[in-house]
Amino acid sequence: MAIARAVRSPYGSRGIRTFSHDGALIQEKRAEIVRSACRVFIRKGYDGTSMRDLAKAAGRSTGAFYHYIGSKKDILYLILDFTVMNQQEFLERMRDSTREMGTVQAITEAIRIYLESFEEYADMHIFVNHVMVKLVRNERRMMLDAAQRVGEFFEELLQRGIRQGEFREGDTKMLAQNIVVLGNSWVNRRWFWKKYFTLEQYAQGQTEILLRAITLADRYETEHGERTIAKSTAGR
Amino acid sequence: MAIARAVRSPYGSRGIRTFSHDGALIQEKRAEIVRSACRVFIRKGYDGTSMRDLAKAAGRSTGAFYHYIGSKKDILYLILDFTVMNQQEFLERMRDSTREMGTVQAITEAIRIYLESFEEYADMHIFVNHVMVKLVRNERRMMLDAAQRVGEFFEELLQRGIRQGEFREGDTKMLAQNIVVLGNSWVNRRWFWKKYFTLEQYAQGQTEILLRAITLADRYETEHGERTIAKSTAGR
Numbered sequence: 001m002a003i004a005r006a007v008r009s010p011y012g013s014r015g016i017r018t019f020s021h022d023g024a025l026i027q028e029k030r031a032e033i034v035r036s037a038c039r040v041f042i043r044k045g046y047d048g049t050s051m052r053d054l055a056k057a058a059g060r061s062t063g064a065f066y067h068y069i070g071s072k073k074d075i076l077y078l079i080l081d082f083t084v085m086n087q088q089e090f091l092e093r094m095r096d097s098t099r100e101m102g103t104v105q106a107i108t109e110a111i112r113i114y115l116e117s118f119e120e121y122a123d124m125h126i127f128v129n130h131v132m133v134k135l136v137r138n139e140r141r142m143m144l145d146a147a148q149r150v151g152e153f154f155e156e157l158l159q160r161g162i163r164q165g166e167f168r169e170g171d172t173k174m175l176a177q178n179i180v181v182l183g184n185s186w187v188n189r190r191w192f193w194k195k196y197f198t199l200e201q202y203a204q205g206q207t208e209i210l211l212r213a214i215t216l217a218d219r220y221e222t223e224h225g226e227r228t229i230a231k232s233t234a235g236r
Numbered sequence: 237m238a239i240a241r242a243v244r245s246p247y248g249s250r251g252i253r254t255f256s257h258d259g260a261l262i263q264e265k266r267a268e269i270v271r272s273a274c275r276v277f278i279r280k281g282y283d284g285t286s287m288r289d290l291a292k293a294a295g296r297s298t299g300a301f302y303h304y305i306g307s308k309k310d311i312l313y314l315i316l317d318f319t320v321m322n323q324q325e326f327l328e329r330m331r332d333s334t335r336e337m338g339t340v341q342a343i344t345e346a347i348r349i350y351l352e353s354f355e356e357y358a359d360m361h362i363f364v365n366h367v368m369v370k371l372v373r374n375e376r377r378m379m380l381d382a383a384q385r386v387g388e389f390f391e392e393l394l395q396r397g398i399r400q401g402e403f404r405e406g407d408t409k410m411l412a413q414n415i416v417v418l419g420n421s422w423v424n425r426r427w428f429w430k431k432y433f434t435l436e437q438y439a440q441g442q443t444e445i446l447l448r449a450i451t452l453a454d455r456y457e458t459e460h461g462e463r464t465i466a467k468s469t470a471g472r
Contacts, residue, residue, distance in 0.1 A: 042369055047283040129424075130366055133278055144427065151428075170448075173432055174441045181421045188365075189417070191380065192387075196409055205410045212406075213449040 033058055034082045037075050038123040046076070046131055076131070080143060083121075083128050087146045090117040091153060103161035104215065108207050110157065111179060114150065115203045118183035125187045147180065154179045158214070167214040175214065182206050269294055270318045273311050274359040282312070282367055312367065316379060319357075319364050323382045326353040327389060339397035340451065344443050346393065347415060350386065351439045354419035361423045383416065390415045394450070403450040411450065418442050 036057040040049050051072060055065035069075060094113050098106035118125055132140060155176035161167035186193060186202060193202055272293040276285050287308060291301030305311060330349050334342035354361055368376060391412035397403035422429060422438060429438055 045281075045283060045370065047281060134281065148428075170445070171441050174438075175445065177425070177428060178421075178442075178445070181417065181425070184424075185414075185417045185421075188420075189413070192384075192413060202410075205407050206414075209406070209411065209414070209449045213445045 030078065030082060033075070034079050034124055035121070037079060038121075038127040041127045042123055042130075046072075046127075046134065079124065079128065080135075080139065083124060084142065084146045086117065086121060086124075087150060090114065091149055093117075094153060098157070103157060103164060103166045104211065107154070107157055107161070107210070110154065111182070111207050111210075112203050114179070114183055115186060115199060118187055119199050122187040122190065125184065129184065129188070151176045151180045161214070166216070168216050170214055175210070179210070266314065266318060269311070270315050270360055271357070274315060274357075274363040277363045277367075278359055282308075282363075282370065315360060315364065316371075316375065319360060320378065320382045322353065322357060322360075323386060326350065327385055329353075330389060334393070339393060339400060339402045340447065343390070343393055343397070343446070346390065347418070347443050347446075348439050350415070350419055351422060351435060354423055355435050358423040358426065361420065365420065365424070387412045387416045397450070402452070404452050406450055411446070415446070 036059075037054055040053050040057045044053060049072070051065060051069075052062045054069075054072070054075060055062045058065065090113055094110040097113065098109050101109060128143065132143065135143065155172050158167060158170075158172040158175055162169060162172070186199070197205065272295075273290055276289050276293045280289060285308070287301060287305075288298045290305075290308070290311060291298045294301065326349055330346040333349065334345050337345060364379065368379065371379065391408050394403060394406075394408040394411055398405060398408070422435070433441065
């Protein structure tokens with residue numbers, strides 16, 4: 001059965017798989033369980049959630065659910081596993097689609113992909129962030145490492161931009177981590193952001209703020225066809 | 237007794253008090269309870285923490301602890317109350333100390349005060365962030381409103397800078413919220429930040445990134461005595 005296969009292969013026992021090793025259907029089934037479980041966990045807390053709650057959220061009877069999933073801990077591992085795979089997957093997507101681009105365009109596109117993937121599994125990211133303190137050391141390590149690979153990707157992109165003379169010298173570690181934080185900020189503060197911005201506006205606005213900070217000023221102004229500096233200076 | 241007075245006055249029943257209404261000793265006692273409780277809650281989770289754990293963390297016998305505090309919920313209210321007061325307090329401090337400053341200096345100083353206050357009660361901010369989902373609507377509203385006042389302060393500061401010709405036109409709502417997020421990012425990702433930055437370096441680096449994004453380019457370069465643009469352009 002799909003659920004059984006989706007749940008077996010406990011997280012950590014054989015490293016990170018990529019989506020491509022699994023059939024699309026199993027992957028879909030897995031995503032479904034992760035989504036419904038995370039929604040319940042966020043609302044009731046991990047400790048306050050029963051297997052009955054989880055079965056109900058997944059649209060199954062408790063008996064049927066137990067047939068495939070031994071315990072709440074299984075679901076937790078499924079979620080952690082899925083999160084790591086998901087991060088691996090969008091990291092590959094960011095790499096592939098930006099390889100041929102100039103750094104300004106590449107960073108714009110990578111931020112868009114990164115934020116869209118956060119939006120797609122917003123509840124999962126919120127839950128994983130909350131459950132982190134409950135994990136044992138090597139589980140937590142694995143989750144943090146996955147997040148760090150995203151930071152390293154952006155750091156390399158920033159450094160490439162500096163080498164190529166597109167970006168000014170700067171603290172690429174801090175800037176890259178700030179980009180990583182954009183995803184968490186979007187899902188954790190969606191009550192605020194969504195009052196004022198769509199995801200697209202958020203991605204564009206944050207990219208513009210970032211580019212203003214790192215792009216050589218004359219170049220940025222020229223590329224965007226603005227003359228803000230000249231205007232403001234003249235106005236004084 | 238100090239603890240009893242510290243704990244009574246349930247959160248929400250009489251609005252926000254400021255530190256100045258209370259004796260320094262009671263305030264200290266309160267801070268002590270909040271600190272020790274938040275440390276335990278983060279480690280064991282709110283649901284997984286017993287009154288015995290809380291008493292032990294506060295260095296008291298369970299009996300003595302119950303004498304002053306009726307339930308775990310009392311402690312939760314104490315923490316929420318304290319958080320709102322604390323935010324009120326550093327907001328006033330930010331206002332008072334930046335009133336006479338130019339906007340660049342004001343924003344630099346306000347970010348420093350804001351981040352230092354987050355560092356001082358890091359566990360509390362982490363816990364409150366985690367417990368938010370458990371709150372009833374008007375409790376949550378009160379916590380979010382307190383956080384929003386900080387965002388509004390920074391938004392006004394940014395708008396003042398634009399009016400005075402110090403900052404370029406830009407999305408002040410997004411920028412202000414990004415500053416608010418700097419505090420959460422510091423406490424939630426301290427495992428990362430502290431590997432590379434002290435709080436002082438973090439505050440300085442983030443302020444510099446922000447100022448690069450919002451300051452009119454020629455002005456920023458001149459004030460900081462740098463000639464990055466000229467140099468980089470020449471190097472191409």
